[in-house]
Amino acid sequence: MPYTADKPGSTPDPEALRARIPGWGSDLDPADRPAFPREQPGIETGAHWELPPQQSGAAGRERSVEHERVTPVFGTAQPLHGVSGAIRRFAYDRFSEGQTAHWLLLVAGDRVDAMTAHAASLFSKRPDDPITESGVTGEVAHRPIASRVGRGRIDLKHSWMDPILVVGPWVVAAVLGVKLVRAVFLPASKRGK
């Protein structure tokens, strides 16, 4: 096709579109688009303060070093604790958001958090249960085969990895646990048998 100044193809008929699609063109005028322009000074927000009062408990709370202070309001959902907390605090105290180390340390903290929580749960009234917590029981009555087979789902090329990601860490932890117990309680002469 030769390229000309015209847009290729036929121009859609606005009346036909209006008849086929409810509301077609009702926001054609940018004035009817609430996100236009994107920055709109003076929007009434409901705020009745210039600076919100400070939420208590800010002292010692982790913050991005790019902030000059802990924000007036902050989340208190899961305070830092334990080894994962130490890793995360190091990430916050030492590295800005612009440094990859900040995020990689936070990811490491997440994995340590999950591992220690799983281990601690074994000594609690409610140990982690990878079967119910993975929700795999939802396969029942939700067409597990018909949803996947014969429908050209390209994600099946890699979804076989998911069970490994879910169960794998448990297997690795069990193997390491057995090795640790053997190392501690079995004499060196009997190990490996």
Added chain:
Amino acid sequence: MKAMTYRGPYKIRVEEKPDPKIEHPNDAIVRVELAAICGSDLHLYHGMLPDTRVGHTFGHEFIGRVEQVGSSVQNLKVGDRVMVPFNIFCGSCFFCARGLFSNCHNVNANATAVGGIYGYSHTAGGYDGGQAELVRVPFADVGPAVIPDGVDPEDALLLTDAFSTGYFGAQLADIVEGDTAVVFGAGPIGLAAARSAWLMGAGRVIVVDYLDYRLRKAEEFAYAETINFGQVNDIVRELKKQTGGLGADVVIEAVGAEADGHVLQHVTSAKLKLQGGSPIALNWAIDSVRKGGTISVMGAYGPLFSAVKFGDAMNKGVTMRMNQAPVKRQWPRLLEHIAAGHITPSDMVTHRIPLEHIAEGYHIFSSKLDDIIKPVITVA
């Protein structure tokens, strides 16, 4: 109270947690009636977002009744039925004063690059979310709004993020009459963006996905043409063919961090977490938009780097626009569209799941079983 809690990647359960408390004079406590699982919740569920702590309660789409208010709350009272935007924002900082509610600088101590979001890790502020019986709602005079009489509760729920974000995405694309709009992703955001593109006067809307049932929904819900990229050799070439060789005027990327279609990109990001997100849809958007065209990015990505084809974007003179949606700004106009019968956001709801069974809900949604598109969590 009962709440969904994160136990590590791919593992969640319902636990008894202490009830949330008023921690700031402008807080409210909301008793949740309906919540939803968002596609972006799956990024958390899969362990992709840094600083997602064990015990965290997800859920940034919810409606409910005000149970308690702080001493400075003026605009809400106990018993009000409210819809709560997924953004937590103060209404008074440099960014809020300009309408950039999703970029509030006063609510997220953990990061400056993202505002506050309910139940979306400590990187988004460390607030527990609404997949629970009760939730703390900061800045109650600024964020929540009373649900108008006559509005269907599920329509209101869908305005707290999914539909509002899709509508915002269509606006960022700067559509002019007759434009050809391509939407990558036929999940809730993509469906809403495709439906909204018509409101802006698009001449053609083409939705791209690989799930046949979602493409059927795009045809019914969004009146869109569809392409299954799993059934064409090269989606970029196909889109060029469909647009006379030039490419689409605008492309809306509504896929985000777990995009599929290239095994290496997907595995290095979604499975191995070596990228902030899989940029497959983003790269397809860059390659399939016309020169001088506009890309609107609504897909959510993590803060780490991703392998984006930026050279092509530069050489083509592409305008890329993006943000977390300031959803409350969208509500007055969207409520008008609902009242006029132009849109019915709740038509995209496919599953209603009790909170007690939320782990199964996440698995079904993550594994895309049972033709799931939008799962709603019934709490009350």
